[in-house]
Amino acid sequence: MSDTALQFAAIAGKELSDASRTKILTIITLFLMVAGLIALVVGAIALSAEVANYTAARDLLLSLGKPLDALAAPSFLPLKQLRGFIEYVEIIGAILGIVLGHRAAAAERGRNTIALLLSRPVPQWVLIGGKCFGNLTALAGVLALVFAIGAVGIALIGHITLTAMDFARIAVTFIAAFIYVGLFFLLGFILALHMKRSSHAILAAFTIWLALVLIAPQIGDTLDPDNQVGSGVFRTLGIAEPQAQEIMKSFATYETVRDGIEQMSPAKHFERWSFAALGIKETYAGKTLNFVFHDRYNDLLWLIGPFLALLAAVFLVPLNITKLNQN
Amino acid sequence: MSAASFTIARLTVRNAIADRTVLWLTFLFMAMVLLSAYLGWTATATIHIIYTKAAEVLAAAGRPVPPDPVSLASPLGMLRNMTTYVSLLGALVAIVLAHQMITEDRRSGVFSLIASRPNSRTSYTLGKVGALILTLLALLCAAAATNALTILILPGAAPTAADWLGFAEFYTISALFLLFFGLVALSCASFTQSETLGLLIPVTLWLALTFVLPQVASNINPMAALNPVKAMVPPPEGWFFSIAGPLIAPFSITSTYRDLSATILGFAPADSASLGLTGGIVSLVIANLFAGLAATFGLARLDATRSDLDE
Numbered sequence: 001m002s003d004t005a006l007q008f009a010a011i012a013g014k015e016l017s018d019a020s021r022t023k024i025l026t027i028i029t030l031f032l033m034v035a036g037l038i039a040l041v042v043g044a045i046a047l048s049a050e051v052a053n054y055t056a057a058r059d060l061l062l063s064l065g066k067p068l069d070a071l072a073a074p075s076f077l078p079l080k081q082l083r084g085f086i087e088y089v090e091i092i093g094a095i096l097g098i099v100l101g102h103r104a105a106a107a108e109r110g111r112n113t114i115a116l117l118l119s120r121p122v123p124q125w126v127l128i129g130g131k132c133f134g135n136l137t138a139l140a141g142v143l144a145l146v147f148a149i150g151a152v153g154i155a156l157i158g159h160i161t162l163t164a165m166d167f168a169r170i171a172v173t174f175i176a177a178f179i180y181v182g183l184f185f186l187l188g189f190i191l192a193l194h195m196k197r198s199s200h201a202i203l204a205a206f207t208i209w210l211a212l213v214l215i216a217p218q219i220g221d222t223l224d225p226d227n228q229v230g231s232g233v234f235r236t237l238g239i240a241e242p243q244a245q246e247i248m249k250s251f252a253t254y255e256t257v258r259d260g261i262e263q264m265s266p267a268k269h270f271e272r273w274s275f276a277a278l279g280i281k282e283t284y285a286g287k288t289l290n291f292v293f294h295d296r297y298n299d300l301l302w303l304i305g306p307f308l309a310l311l312a313a314v315f316l317v318p319l320n321i322t323k324l325n326q327n
Numbered sequence: 328m329s330a331a332s333f334t335i336a337r338l339t340v341r342n343a344i345a346d347r348t349v350l351w352l353t354f355l356f357m358a359m360v361l362l363s364a365y366l367g368w369t370a371t372a373t374i375h376i377i378y379t380k381a382a383e384v385l386a387a388a389g390r391p392v393p394p395d396p397v398s399l400a401s402p403l404g405m406l407r408n409m410t411t412y413v414s415l416l417g418a419l420v421a422i423v424l425a426h427q428m429i430t431e432d433r434r435s436g437v438f439s440l441i442a443s444r445p446n447s448r449t450s451y452t453l454g455k456v457g458a459l460i461l462t463l464l465a466l467l468c469a470a471a472a473t474n475a476l477t478i479l480i481l482p483g484a485a486p487t488a489a490d491w492l493g494f495a496e497f498y499t500i501s502a503l504f505l506l507f508f509g510l511v512a513l514s515c516a517s518f519t520q521s522e523t524l525g526l527l528i529p530v531t532l533w534l535a536l537t538f539v540l541p542q543v544a545s546n547i548n549p550m551a552a553l554n555p556v557k558a559m560v561p562p563p564e565g566w567f568f569s570i571a572g573p574l575i576a577p578f579s580i581t582s583t584y585r586d587l588s589a590t591i592l593g594f595a596p597a598d599s600a601s602l603g604l605t606g607g608i609v610s611l612v613i614a615n616l617f618a619g620l621a622a623t624f625g626l627a628r629l630d631a632t633r634s635d636l637d638e
Contacts, residue, residue: 023524024521024523024524024527027527027531028527028531031531031534031535035534035535035538035539038539038542038543039542039548039549042542042543042546042567043546045546045565045567045568046546046563046565046568048565049563049564049565049567049568050563052565053564083548084542084548084549087548087549087550088538088549090549090550091534091538091549092534095530095534099523099527102523103523106523199348199430199434199522200347200348202523202526203348203351203352203423203526204348204351206419206423206530207348207351207352207355210355210415210416210419211355214415214553215355215359215415215416217550217553218408218411218415218553218554219362219366221550221553221554221557222366222370222408222411222554222555222556223366223369223370223373225370225373225374225377227554227556227557233374233377233378233396234377234381236393236396237377237378237381237385237393237396238385238390238393239381239384239385243381243384247377247380247381247384248377250380251373251376251377254373271550
């Protein structure tokens with residue numbers, strides 16, 4: 001093993017060990033797991049209530065000798081139960097990435113060890129690369145654990161056995177989640193590494209998180225006409241889906257602007273990919289992963305592109321040691 | 328308020344105004360305030376056009392035409408997005424603002440200097456809480472003025488005196504809601520030795536109150552909780568939600584705020600499990616009292632011999 005490889009492995013190993021001992025990360029990871037499990041359990045309870053209502057209505061119609069045509073049976077697709085879980089990964093997972101990235105840079109700055117490290121014969125790219133590799137590995141481990149708990153949760157709550165295809169769908173969602181959370185790790189890292197004060201860096205990262213993860217999707221969602229009336233505008237007016245689509249054709253520009261606002265958010269791309277891969281969105285229920293990939297690959301590209309751009313920035317933007325000491 | 332409290336409050340407000348991060352968040356909040364009425368108005372106008380087209384389809388099919396959903400909404404309904412922006416951005420501004428008010432003193436060593444002078448800890452607490460209230464009120468007054476102006480400029484809304492009273496009530500409720508998060512952040516910044524932990528605890532509490540509790544009480548998914556209308560969808564039927572809703576309601580501060588705002592602004596009926604107007608206000612006041620006590624206790628036991636913070 002060359003000296004550079006040894007240095008890289010030592011830095012990455014130390015990052016892994018530091019991350020596993022950081023209380024804040026443990027708290028956020030636990031919070032993500034608990035929130036995800038709550039979403040699964042509550043979703044399952046709501047579904048069972050829906051099934052009970054359907055059964056009661058069906059029995060009533062049968063006892064009256066009436067046809068069941070007007071009664072829609074609730075659909076049970078196990079992976080659909082992951083909706084709330086995915087949304088928590090969108091919100092809390094991004095915070096996890098930011099905090100991990102912030103810690104990786106701010107802890108060294110707080111102790112002034114980053115300047116000490118750079119005064120040694122350690123190339124900057126080895127230091128940055130080792131830190132990124134170690135922390136991204138930790139992130140992958142945490143997310144793997146969270147997704148494993150989600151998968152076990154569905155199996156236990158739904159009393160079902162997940163198929164190989166279900167696992168494949170969860171795996172591609174996990175990969176998208178890793179890129180998405182990794183994007184926020186790089187954001188937290190680069191800000192904490194280059195901003196004059198690390199306390200400002202975390203606040204700046206949170207402001208960006210707020211704008212990209214909560215505000216942009218919120219604006220897009222709020223502008224959706226069907227979300228303006230409690231049970232949906234078309235349902236309230238008694239308009240069927242084909243007629244609704246026909247009416248919405250005259251709002252093409254409005255919809256383009258609304259979609260454009262949503263497209264600004266990496267959270268929305270992660271959500272769209274995940275909802276398609278897991279069949280949460282009706283249009284993709286029962287479709288193959290191949291179909292999903294061909295239809296939604298642009299969402300993956302919107303995640304991979306910014307991730308690679310930030311990764312390049314982390315390596316290419318030179319470190320200012322004088323600034324690093326002014327914490 | 329003693330002279331020392333007044334001086335501390337004045338300096339704290341001055342420092343808060345000079346803090347760039349607080350200013351960024353405040354600008355973002357104000358930008359969203361400016362945008363909120365426009366978003367509400369655009370969405371409302373779109374619904375009205377959809378209704379007109381749908382009415383033609385229904386009439387052609389010989390089916391009865393239901394009333395226009397827009398005509399049923401209050402003029403203040405166009406401010407429905409403010410509920411989300413206050414509970415998202417406003418709460419975070421309050422948290423960051425309060426957090427900075429304490430950590431700045433600790434980080435710079437100013438707190439040790441203040442503690443070495445003949446000032447009581449009560450003066451310090453009153454100064455900090457006073458500064459928090461003052462800055463939050465200034466922020467909300469600016470937001471209210473912006474909203475009032477946009478309501479008057481945008482066509483279609485003709486608010487009555489009762490609407491303006493509702494507008495004032497909405498901002499009073501918002502002040503109580505933001506103060507709660509500010510006081511929680513003050514206490515966390517005093518209790519914790521780590522600056523990051525001091526910020527993350529109130530943020531985690533905010534996440535739990537905004538996303539987790541509404542999910543348990545009403546099965547509202549996290550992203551739906553960001554939509555002022557979808558967040559008001561009634562909970563599913565069943566024993567679980569009929570027990571969980573009323574049980575969680577007194578602690579679910581964000582849901583209480585949403586319910587109160589939806590009732591006051593008149594854009595959606597309150598959640599069936601909500602505490603009602605009086606119950607909701609009482610719940611917010613009690614939450615503020617507890618948060619105020621925690622902040623007072625935290626500031627009283629703040630260690631003046633150790634001003635530096637762990638990273």
